[in-house]
Amino acid sequence: MSKLILSNDEECCGASFEKNNISLLGLITLSIPIFFALFIIKVITLNQYKNKTFLVLYRSNNDLIKNFKLLNNLRCKLSGRVMRASPCLGNWIFNYLNHFILAIPWLLILIIAVKILI
């Protein structure tokens, strides 16, 4: 049976029952670079590259990043509030806020690298 994580902060009668344990380090070091690399390929090929392995890799990394509970209350509340005015933008925030936050370390590394090179 999958491992259970029960947070004592909000856990009452299994109110925040969660069965997946996704590692933050794994996401930053592996999933984020893979996802963005595949995303760039998707953009360059105008979403025409339909290789099965490519799509599975893209979707599974996307799901892993999306399902990670990172500032989860904030993500839900923020996207929920935005959803009132624009459901489309609200959904976008909910689906991609984690991607943005987890990409920050890579962006910093990139900025530093560029500065050193210049």
Next chain:
Amino acid sequence: MNFFKKDYRKNYKCLNKKRAPIYFDNACITLKTDEIVEAQVSYYYEHPSCHLRSQHSFAKVTNKKIDAGRNAIHKLINSQKSSEIVFTKNSTESLNIVAQSILRKFNNKILTTNLEHNSNTISWISSKKLLRIEIKPTDEQFDMVSYRQSFIDNKIDFVSVFHISNVTGLCLPIKEMVKIAHDHGALFMLDAAQSILCEKIDVQELDVDFLCFSLHKAYGPSGVGILYIKDKYTSLIDPLLLGGHGVFDVSADASSFSLMPPPDRYEAGLMNYSGLVAVEETVKYINEIGYKKNKEHLIKLNEYLTLKLREIPNLVILGPTNPSLRSGIINFYISNFDMNNLALLLDSSYDIMVRSGVHCAHSWYHQYDLPATLRVSFAIYNTFEECDKFVSALKMIKF
């Protein structure tokens, strides 16, 4: 479509705001009418005093109102005497009072189901005498064959089960179950926490020996639980707490003491008086609606929403497929989407309040490896329009 919705909604202040929320968490706690809230507040403003302790006029009013509440419950469930009605904090406390005495005094098996609320599982776990009838997430009805067989294969002293499941809404055939238990010499406790509003609870007709429910799930005050103990079994059940009001006398050397007769012996310590004085008003409201009308309304809403939810892909409803067998409960999950997140999203986007998680039934969720689910539960003030808004909100969210 909602032939009585307007009359009932107007009694709830929080439903009459400019931006009224959609409250679908009624299996957890129902909203309270203005009259019931006022009844509680009146205790603090008009007669803040102890029950059965002081002689002054404030205390007399409190005594009178609490006794009236006890009588109202006695009539509601048709017990033989009003002294069979004990006030507790909640159903959990009621179950624990009975469980602790039964575990001390009986040696054979305790029979329950695997779908019980934690209160009716944990209370019995320590004994290692627990036997559980299996209820699967797809079961349309209770397995009476296994139930009957349990009495043949084991020596069972006590049965403690829910009436309506807070997880799937499944309703158990209590009258038949009690008869089988009694035929085999076992006592029977009924957890009526979810059924008090929509099933006829007549303790004499059902012939249950113990019964519990909480008023916070029945439009009543929080912190008021009811425990019914059949008169002939009061000597079997010891109080959970000692001291305060429940004591009749203590010897000079404090080596022995005697307790008050029931129900006072079970009500030691200061009680939730503001809640207790609102019991009569709550029962009046329950009777005004009537369990038939309430049940009919909940099932109509359940049938309507179930039909609408079938349009949403990858949505799995737990429990019987026929909504009329699920009372006012729809508990579901959507594959590959976290239901806890969905509950948060619904609240912050469309003011829809639902419950997510494992609904105090951890063991059952583990047993069938189920993800967290989202539970919609109805009450008399919910409407078809709210169901429509709920479904359109779900459709707005990209799963």
